[in-house]
Amino acid sequence: MKDYQFEVGHLLEELESAADELMLLIAEGRMSGAIWLDATRRHFCATEDWQGLIQRARAASESRH
Numbered sequence: 001m002k003d004y005q006f007e008v009g010h011l012l013e014e015l016e017s018a019a020d021e022l023m024l025l026i027a028e029g030r031m032s033g034a035i036w037l038d039a040t041r042r043h044f045c046a047t048e049d050w051q052g053l054i055q056r057a058r059a060a061s062e063s064r065h
Contacts, residue, residue: 004057007053011046011049011050012050014046014049015043015047015049015050017046018042018043018046019046021039021042021043022039022040022043025039
């Protein structure tokens with residue numbers, strides 16, 4: 001359970017940080033170039049990682065029923 005809670009906390013922190021980075025770049029009008037591509041890739045990966053955790057949790061829950 002501690003590993004799961006650690007993973008949830010870590011993934012949420014990364015997702016929030018990636019979203020914050022995108023919002024900062026938007027506020028600064030920097031929505032192109034390498035820095036924008038890196039930031040959007042980071043956010044995409046963080047979102048995929050979060051969705052993967054949710055899918056694994058669902059599968060584990062369904063296997064118990």
